[in-house]
Amino acid sequence: MDGLDYGTNATLRVLSVRNDGTQRRTAAIDLVPSVSAEGARDLLPALHLRDTAVAVTNAAWVAPASPRLASKALEPGETWKLEVGLDRSLFDGDVRGTPFGAVLRVTDDGGASKWRVDVPLQGAASGKTSDEDAWPGGLWIAEAAFDEIHFAGDTSEAYTPAGGTLKVRMPMHVDGEGTLRLLQRVVVAGSTAADGSFAYTLYAGDAAVPATARETMRISSAVLPTEQPVIPLKGGDFRQGLAIFSFTVDADGATSLLRHPTHPQHDGLRWDFSTPAPSGDDFDNYKSTVKPELFSVGNIISFRLDLNGGEAPWNPEEEKTGTCTWTLENLRREGPIAIKGPMSIRRIAPQTDIVLE
Secondary structure (H helix, E strand, C coil): CCCEECCCCCCEEEEEEECCCCCCEEEEEEEEECCCCCCCCCCHHHEEEEECCCHHHCCCCECCCCCEEEEEEECCCCEEEEEEEECHHHHCCCCCCCEEEEEEEEEECCCCCCCEEEEEEEEECCCCCCCCCCCCCEEEEEEEEEEEEECCCCCCCCCEEEEEEEEEEEEEEECCCCCEEEECEEEEEEEECCCCCEEEEEEECCCCCCCCCEEEEEEECCCCCCCCCEEEEEEEEHHHCEEEEEEEECCCCCCCCCCCCCCCCCCCECCCCCCECCCCCCHHHCCCCCCHHHCCEEEEEEEEECCCCCCECCECCCEEEEEEEEEEECCCCCCCEEEEEEEEEEEEECCCCEECC
């Protein structure tokens, strides 16, 4: 009834067209500009379209190049659902509340039915600058559930279902320049500026949180090394759906899996260094007489996102799914061990700035 109303911040609306006739018809959608006025914006470059029936097949957004936005043949009783996206970057910097509008005219392309419906398209500028809330910048939280394993020495690419599921949480941040970092810990802290405004700031690594900060919240990952609280991207591109991080945990590192307090029997002895460990530990797994607790363990974490063709800075998707793979090197002489599982990742804060030191 209200047409496509985007308000001051919406970027996506759905238009449904149904053929209630008894014959097949081709519905056409044309953009009819609003009455020309000084300073008026051309809405055509701002519009993007996607058929919801094919969106799941990775159909990307289509940017129309003419007033004819789209057309589709509809059988009797068939409904056509079309996502209409609005690129708000074209209105960035306008005074908040500055209106824009047009009419979407839906007609029978063949003209036999004389059918025509005018749908108003309206909204208002947000008044933001172009760099505000830039996607995918901000703080993301990945939740992985590892449930498959690739054994050392297996020359195939097949993974075997594990006996259980290992769930882990890992924060990552994308700054305004697109630099991606995996974080062992991050603090979201609020503070009041001199003008009385309140804003949140992100602190990671060894950065000290100001004593005057309030409403603080800390997010950390128990599986990432505390000695390396900030791990830079080593490969891939987040926007393209792949991010790879690698780091090494030293033998004397606080998060080493092979330290005696955690695995006392790796050298064939119990924690007292004298009582033999129970049978079952195959010491031929190790490359030499050097004990495993002296090994440095290489780690490679790969995040692969499921892209659906709808990713766009003007239409930020705050939650994505995908697969996470974690590879451990130097544990077995036969080769690396890898675990894999489904993953979800969501953006919990849009701040692109982060304090690292």
